[in-house]
Amino acid sequence: MQWETVIGLEVHVQLATQSKIFSGASTAFGAEPNSQACAVDLGLPGVLPVLNESAVAMAVQFGLGINAEIPEVSIFDRKNYFYPDLPKGYQTSQMYHPIVGQGEVEITLEDGETKRIRVHHAHLEEDAGKSLHEDFHSMTGVDLNRAGTPLLEIVSEPDMRSAKEAVAYLKAMHSIVTYLGISDGNMAEGSMRCDVNVSVRPKGQEAFGTRAEIKNVNSFRFVERAIAFEVERQIELIEDGGKVVQETRLYDPEADETRSMRTKEEANDYRYFPCPDLLPVVLDAAYVDHLRSSLPELPAEKRARFQNELGLSAYDAGVLSATRAMADFFEGVKEVCGDAKLAANWVQGEFAGHLNKEGLTIASSPVSALQLGELVARVKDETINGKAAKQVFAALWAGEGDSADDIIEARGLKQVTDTGAIEAMIDQVIADSPVQVAQYRDAEPDKRGKMIGYFVGQVMKASRGTANPQQVNGLLKEKLDALC
Amino acid sequence: MHDMTLTELARALEAGEFTSRQLTESLLARIERFDGELNSFISVTAEQALAAADAADAARARGEAGPLTGLPLALKDIFCTQDVKTSCGSKMLDNFIAPYDAHVVEKLKHAGTVSLGKTNMDEFAMGSSNENSHYGPVKNPWDLTAVPGGSSGGSAAAVAAGLVPAALGTDTGGSIRQPAAFCGITGLKPTYGRVSRYGMVAYASSLDQAGPMARTAEDCALLLSAIAGHDLRDSTSVARGVPDYRAELGASLSGLRIGLPKEYFGDGLDPEVETAIREAVKVYESLGATVQEVSLPHTHHAIPAYYVIAPAEASSNLSRYDGVRFGHRCNAPADLEDLYKRSRAEGFGDEVKRRILIGTHTLSEGFFDAYYKKAQQVRRLIRQDFMDAFEEVDVLMGPSTPTPAFDLGANKDPVSMYLQDIYTIAINLAGIPGISVPAGTVNGRPVGLQILGPHFAETQLLNVAHQFQQVTDWHQQRPAFGKENA
Structure with a gap:
């Protein structure tokens, strides 16, 4: 059976704001654990979020960069779940009314062909902190420096049909966000990472197959590898009479494989609802126009x-x-x-x-x-x-x-174009190379072209590379041929 | 001294009749003497209070005193205070000392006030009787067998008993107005957004609002001017100028159009409370006001809507109490899940758990539309009821509560407890301001008259309450408890 791969990407881009999306703490990478987490980031009782305007501006710039619709109103929602590196017990995100609506991006494949990939929407959200499992003697450490870092999550339509297309799309996204200057795009530091939704279907079939979501892939190469592995796994599974289950998987670059994290049945009910601490974001046309006119x-x-x-x-x-x-x-x-x-x-x-x-x-x-x-x-x-x-x-x-x-x-690298000076050097080289001159003379005329290289090299060497090579070539040929 | 209003105390301090230190010492002595029985304070901060009083006296000596300099007050234990425990009435936060001051605390400190301590409250502001506190119930000084109301019960009881002339409370569904009514004091819930919520431990973010509780409307006006105003740290606080509310008092009520919502005078209203309220309305008529009946047709949906929205927000707001970073942590957790489960099971009381469960349920997949979304639609209708009513009248009046203070332990069933807030809850859903003023007693227990106005009509509300207090003396009556000197 011929199979077709269907891929959709959720790309998380860390926005290059100075401070966090809802607090004044710095977003700089690599600081001492918990040295860049203020009361708001720690989720202390009584603190409140204040939206960072530059995160909004960056998200809108991105939207304009992919010719997306920019809704007048967007709303922050709370995504509720417990995790030690999620200080408030919810992540502030945008579930129902994202800041960037439908858009599209053109990708160029290796053979030079182009394809349009639709972007479903992009929304703003805050990043979580990090759980550190090493060096704590069977305990877990929590570093909240990253908590509250602004992320733009860009959700594509399932428009990609191969790992190569997915990588090209990711590269296009990388290129757009770095052009706009809204992210440093540093994948090694996690400034850009993606979740890959992969499914397969028999070629010609319209309905999508059941998809698996591969979480947190953080390099172009890993995206390609993870998809390749996952596609093969799914096809084998189906061909062996099995069924793909909807689940979240993890790509392990060391083993070069994806592994199941949790199935749909184990998935959280995030109990999304509008965040009552934040007002709806209302973008007036003048603001959007201003950003549009200043796009690079x-x-x-x-x-x-x-x-x-x-x-x-x-x-x-x-x-x-x-x-x-x-x-x-x-x-x-x-x-x-x-x-x-x-x-x-x-x-x-x-x-x-x-x-x-x-x-x-x-x-x-x-x-x-x-x-x-x-x-x-x-x-x-x-x-x-x-x-x-x-x-x-x-x-x-x-x-x-x-x-x-x-x-x-x-x-003294200035090119020597003085014919007299070059001729003098040529004469010297010819005088110093009686053996090579003899070989040249004895060779068939059609082999001589190759042999001239030696003399060119010697002349160039004598000129310490400064002689004009075209002139050297021409003059040498004349002089050597005159000897034959 | 302990019988005086803030306004009178300010005048006396200014006249040099006594110092802020003397006043503070005298009130601390009263707290020492009476609060063992009343239980209105969770933390008494005598040392800091005396230092603040001395600083205030020194400022006055330098000629730098403002209108609130040296005035003592108390803070509901929901406001974060740097270096002083902020428990929110919960075992969960029994060990919590905030590294920062709430916005209103900052403003009051800056104004030179002297905080005597943190007052008792229902855990996380969830309750109408102050029986849900980890620190035990507060007694009503008018009758020690009665509740003081909740959730700002400690603030109300402390003011009523003359332990402090004024206190800050918070009101999510009636938590300032109901205890003010039960304890015979004046309490104002400002318009949502009038006072910054920064540093106020959140219960239901879209409903919570801080406000003053004092002996008179004039004192509430004085305090409101000090705590109101835009705060960049609270996105829901409104950028709008703050008037000198006290200076605005005094306008005649002649021609004031009063509406009496018929839904506030129906079944369940104690007839003697109704009589007291109708008497109060007559007083207004004598002051030149006109009275008409109006309707708020969606009133009966207010409690159900509230008990969807408030628990939903609470279930999310209280997720941060997980035993990981601060607050109560269970002993020797076996793993992460055990840490969460036991820390929260041990740290929260029954009512808080009940509301977290309700909220978690109503936000769940498959229930969200039927509960949360529907409740938000109802909320809009309730708001519209008020907007429509304020097309016809300037203010609305009715009872603050259906009955006077009930007995401790009388409302064991949560739903009957929830019904206590029938007249106060819709106001929070609509975001409008409301004030409760003393308007009589029934069997020795105070009755509160509730006055409501459109958004940002605090000036008018305070004046309407103030004019009533110019011609009545309900607000001057004091309970027998605490009458003697310390």
Whole structure:
């Protein structure tokens, strides 16, 4: 039987507010346990929540970013359940009237095809604290620093049909929220994590199969792995005559498998009801318009502009618009050097290569967009050749100079285009390489093209990489052929 | 001294007849002498009170005294007070000392008042007799075999017995007005949102409101000006200017349109209470007011609606008492579930458990629409009843309670206890203000006249009550208990 996979994602995005969604405590990551939990976060008797306006603004910006409907009124509800890291015994969330209504996002697959994924809604809620089970001698510690951190939960329609689509969707979400600057998108620190709803159905069948929800998957790779495992598990189960049960599962990256956490029957009754401590959030049109007019260019628009206006390939435009940091860096380089294609090559080539090798982010890169732009400008105006440019880049990266021009100057890397000077070097190399010259002369004419590489290398070496390679090539050929 | 009103005490302090320290010492001595029997205080904070009194006297000496400087009062034990236990009448919070002051406590401290302590109350403000306190019942000073009402029973009894001239209470379904009526004092429940709830232990968040309890409407006005106002920490507090309520007293009642809701004079109303209330209304007529009957047709739905909404909110509000971070924790819990179950089973009393169970049930899947949603619809209708009535009249009047204070132990059945609040509960559902003023006695037990007005009509309500107290002396009558000096 042919099976079709159906996937829906609930993406939790930690909003980059300074303070928590309902209190003034800081949201900074990594502080001493419970040092960033105030009376409100601790759920002390008598305290009350006050909604953080910037969390609202960020949620609305997200909604506008996915062309969603922004309802005039949204309402906070209480989701009631007991857990030690949930101080009030309820989580304040939005069950019935979320702040962001229906929207959609376009994803690009590896083969360049695009697909629209519908977003059902997105709602604001507060994060819980953390239970720490290690180092407490069979007891559990509770850290409430994270309690009350604002989350935007983005709920998709079950529109994805493969793990690859799910990952592309998650990447698109990541890209939108980082472009908007409403989240740092740091998945390792839990700033973005998702619940994956997976079901399978025989190809052609309209009705959905029973789904399993895989909780709290926190990397692109794990999403792909978890779905792959889960799809295989469900198909095998059904083909063996079994039935998928609706349940919550956990993905264990170590074992690369999903395991059952609880079934529907064991699920909590959360007893949602409107939070009486918070007023309905009413957004007037002027406020929404103001946010709309201050939206930055988003990834899809940027990608289109890179292709249409800058003439980049679809692939390059996709890579360079994938994150705001990447796009900003590329555009910075392009502004300085004045050549989009050269800038694209350098950013994706040397620059990205060095970042990857050293595991750095753009923000922590030792080379700035201005520095790289100036370097590329020198390539463009042929002050240096490509080989020398790589040396200059390495020097900039190592902090051995402030600007490309300084390094070019200090190291004498300026390209030599003086024919006389190049001819002199060629003559010297030919004189020093009698064996190679003899081999060249004795070779079949169609093999000589390959053999010329040796001489080019020697000349370049003699010029310490500064000779113009095209000129070297041309002149060498002339001179060697004259010897034959 | 102990017979004087806040207003009189303020004048005496200003005139230098005695100091705040002398006044405070004298009242502390009375508490020492009488409260063993009355049980109106959970915590008496003598040391802090004397320090505050000294500070007030010093401020006065420097010429920096305000209208409330040096005036003693008491706080219902529902208001969080830094460094002083806030028990909310519960074993659950018997060990709880808040790290902060409630908004109203901050304001009263700032105004230079002297808190003598924290008053007894029904556990988590759930009750109408003060019999649900972990610290034992409070007695009614008018008759020690009677209840003082609840849930602000300690505040009412302490004021009535002359242990303190005024106190703060809270009112979720009548918890200021009913004990004020039972104890022969004046108590105001302000408009929802008039006073910040920050630092007030929550029972039912959409209904809870703090307010003053004192001997006169004038004293309530004085206190309301001090505690009312917008607070950014309470999103439901209303950004609206606070008048000097006392300065606004004095307008003539000539032409005042009084409505008598016919539903407040029906079955279940004690005939002698009715007589007292009708006499009071006559007093108003003599002051130039006109009287007409009005109808609040959804009144009989108020108690059922309240006992869906309030327990629903309470079941959620009280979830934080889980034995994890503060409050009562059971001994040697075997696991997490055991910790929750035993801590809560041991820490909460029966009435609190009952309401948590009711609330948990009404919010449950499959019941939510039939109970909670329906109750909210009823709530809107009840509110509309009042809005419609206030199209025709300026204020509504009726009895605060169907009977005078009942005997301790008389209402064993929870439903008969709930019915005690029949005239007060709808006011909380509608969010409007209400005041109870002494208007007679029946068999030596006080009767309260309840006056209701539209949202934010506190100025008018206080004046209507004040004008009554200019021509009657019910508010000046004192119980025999505590008559002698300490």
